[in-house]
Amino acid sequence: MYKNKKHSRLLLAALATSALTTSVASQANTDDPIRIGIMLPFSGVYAALGDAGRNGLKMAIEENSAQLNGRKVEFIEVDTEARPERAPELASALLNQHKADFIVGPVHSGVAMGMLKVLRNQDTVMIIPNAGAAAATGPMCAPNVFRTSFSSWQPSYPMGKVALDSGYKKVVTMSWNYGMGKESLDAFEESFSAGGGEVVKKILVPFPKTEFQPYITEIASLNPDAVFVFFAGGGAVKFVKDYDAMGLRGKIPLLGSGFLTEGTLEAQGAAAEGITTGLHYADELDNAINRKFRQDYQAQFGRAGDIYGVQGYDTGLLIANAVAQLNGDVSDRQAVIKAMEQMTVHSPRGDFTFSRAHNPVQNVYLRTVKDGINHVMGVAAEALEDPAKGCKL
Numbered sequence: 001m002y003k004n005k006k007h008s009r010l011l012l013a014a015l016a017t018s019a020l021t022t023s024v025a026s027q028a029n030t031d032d033p034i035r036i037g038i039m040l041p042f043s044g045v046y047a048a049l050g051d052a053g054r055n056g057l058k059m060a061i062e063e064n065s066a067q068l069n070g071r072k073v074e075f076i077e078v079d080t081e082a083r084p085e086r087a088p089e090l091a092s093a094l095l096n097q098h099k100a101d102f103i104v105g106p107v108h109s110g111v112a113m114g115m116l117k118v119l120r121n122q123d124t125v126m127i128i129p130n131a132g133a134a135a136a137t138g139p140m141c142a143p144n145v146f147r148t149s150f151s152s153w154q155p156s157y158p159m160g161k162v163a164l165d166s167g168y169k170k171v172v173t174m175s176w177n178y179g180m181g182k183e184s185l186d187a188f189e190e191s192f193s194a195g196g197g198e199v200v201k202k203i204l205v206p207f208p209k210t211e212f213q214p215y216i217t218e219i220a221s222l223n224p225d226a227v228f229v230f231f232a233g234g235g236a237v238k239f240v241k242d243y244d245a246m247g248l249r250g251k252i253p254l255l256g257s258g259f260l261t262e263g264t265l266e267a268q269g270a271a272a273e274g275i276t277t278g279l280h281y282a283d284e285l286d287n288a289i290n291r292k293f294r295q296d297y298q299a300q301f302g303r304a305g306d307i308y309g310v311q312g313y314d315t316g317l318l319i320a321n322a323v324a325q326l327n328g329d330v331s332d333r334q335a336v337i338k339a340m341e342q343m344t345v346h347s348p349r350g351d352f353t354f355s356r357a358h359n360p361v362q363n364v365y366l367r368t369v370k371d372g373i374n375h376v377m378g379v380a381a382e383a384l385e386d387p388a389k390g391c392k393l
Contacts, residue, residue, distance in 0.1 A: 033074040034323065034330060036061075037094035039105030039115065040129075041082040045233070048263075049107045050080075053129045053312035055301050057104060060316025063296075067320060069328025076100060080111050087114025095124055101330050102127060104315055107308075109133035109152075109180055116140045123333055125340070127318065129311045134183050137359040139390035143337055146358040148314045148345070150280050151386040152183035155257045158364045158380035159228060159278045160191025163255060168225035170200045174215060175230040177204035184230035184257050192228075200224055210238040216246045227252055232259035237267045244271035258367060258374075263306050265372050272369045278380045280362050281307045281349040285376065290348035305348075314347045321345075357388035 038057070040050035054077070061073055076098045078090045087106070094100045095118065102125050106112055112131035119126045120142035128136055128145070132152040136145065163171060173188060175181030182204065189199050201222055203215050219227055227248075231239045236259065243249055249271065258279020265272055283294070283304070293313060297305035305313075322339045323330060330336050344353050345360075352362040366380040 033072040034068070034102075034319075035074050035076060035098060035100045036319065037098060037100035037103040037105075037124075038075055038077045039080050039087070039090055039094065039103060039111070040077075041107050042077070042079040044081050046082045046107045049130065049308045052306060052308035053104075053107065053315075055297070056305070056309040056312030056314075057129070057316040059296065059300060060313045061320055064317070064320035064324070067324035069323070071323060071328045080106050080108070082106075082108040082111060084108065084110035084114050087111045088118050091115045091118040095119060095122055100124055101336075102319055104129055104312075106131055109136075112136050113140070116142075116145065120145055125333065125336055127315050129315045130308060132180055132183075134386075134389070137355070137357040137386060137388055137391060141357045141388065141391035141393050143358075143393065144333065146318070146340055146354065148318060148360060149311045150362075151359050152180050153187040153386050154359075154362070154381075154384055155259070155278045155280065155364055156184040156187035156228075156230065157191050158366075158384065159255055159257070160188050160193075160197065161195060162276065162278065162366060162380055163188075163192055163226055163228065164195040164197055166226070166253070168197065168253070170198050170224045171226050171228055172201045172203065172219050172222055172224045173199055173228045174203040174205065174219070176207040176209075176235065178207045181207075181230045185228070188228050208235065210235050212239050212242045213246065216242055216248060219252065220246065220248060224252060226255055228255045229260060230257045232262070233264070236260045236264045240264070240268045240275065241271045249274065258307075258365075261367070261369055261374055263308075265369065265374070269372070272372070275369045276377075277367050277374070278364045279307065279367060279374075280360070280364055281310050282365050282367050282374050282376045284373065285349065285365070287348070287350065289346055293348040310348050314345050314349075314352075317345055317347065318343065355385045355388060356393055357386065357391040358393075359386045359388065361385045 042050050094103050104127050107130045109131040126145045128147040130149045132150050173185045175185050254275050256277045258277040294305050325339045352360045355361050363379050364381040366377045367374040368377050
């Protein structure tokens with residue numbers, strides 16, 4: 001009997017000591033800052049996109065700082081320069097050296113593939129605030145990988161039905177010959193062909209070539225009902241201006257993934273008038289969150305918020321809300337993932353949730369350029385979920 005009592009006292013003492021140790025460790029964890037690694041391009045051709053994403057991310061964290069249960073946030077920034085070959089080394093440093101709780105990036109899909117090779121199924125949460133590569137939430141999906149932007153499929157797939165509803169039966173498609181472009185054209189063709197439309201010619205231009213005149217001449221000779229393209233940035237500006245200069249604007253309607261006229265309208269000028277696109281955001285979306293976002297972004301950074309700022313902002317909202325739900329303790333990575341999986345993000349683009357592959361389930365808006373503005377004509381697809389082909393989650 002004495003031995004049993006003594007054993008019981010020892011066991012209780014051990015349990016009390018264990019509980020105290022756990023409590024002290026937990027306190028130490030919550031006293032440490034939450035570390036957010038930022039892997040975005042801050043130099044080179046995509047520097048403006050990286051800067052906008054970082055701005056939006058930090059703005060959301062700051063706005064929600066009171067909900068972080070007293071946790072401080074440390075940002076560790078690395079410049080990817082949009083160079084895929086640098087991605088594994090930079091991602092490994094954020095994971096192993098800096099012990100980042102969250103790693104945010106990138107813009108470029110090639111960089112995303114390099115990051116995923118290092119980060120998927122690791123003890124951190126990777127959040128993609130732009131790169132649309134299908135593989136990220138397809139064959140390379142993982143429980144710890146989320147995307148707050150879009151898949152390449154999402155903005156383009158609804159445009160096939162838009163084309164059919166407009167009476168277009170024969171369409172030429174065109175893009176640069178690289179992953180994002182080819183995936184965008186395939187998504188358009190998937191819905192367009194399913195409804196009885198015919199892609200009479202698919203034109204793939206060597207990347208980053210912008211000598212478009214010979215291809216536009218070919219389009220004119222084919223005389224399709226419409227043209228669907230994926231171009232972005234400087235390439236989008238050049239294509240739209242060439243299309244207009246060669247007399248096709250007003251004769252053969254031009255459709256595109258929304259990046260054709262996103263952040264490019266000022267440079268495109270009158271040449272962009274009448275272009276119809278699909279995207280998961282538009283500047284003039286009439287909701288309170290978007291109005292406040294645009295006002296605050298302009299006040300803080302001296303320029304208008306855009307899709308890249310919105311995607312960074314939503315990444316910050318996702319992190320802040322997860323931290324708040326877990327009372328500031330993000331040490332249990334599975335708990336963090338579960339909280340994110342069940343979350344509705346109240347975004348400037350409209351509310352969105354996450355699919356089983358952790359890609360946004362979101363509206364795609366139909367937009368037409370009028371007087372230099374992407375006017376929202378309606379919703380091209382409501383709560384659109386990427387099919388996540390190849391994802392085994």
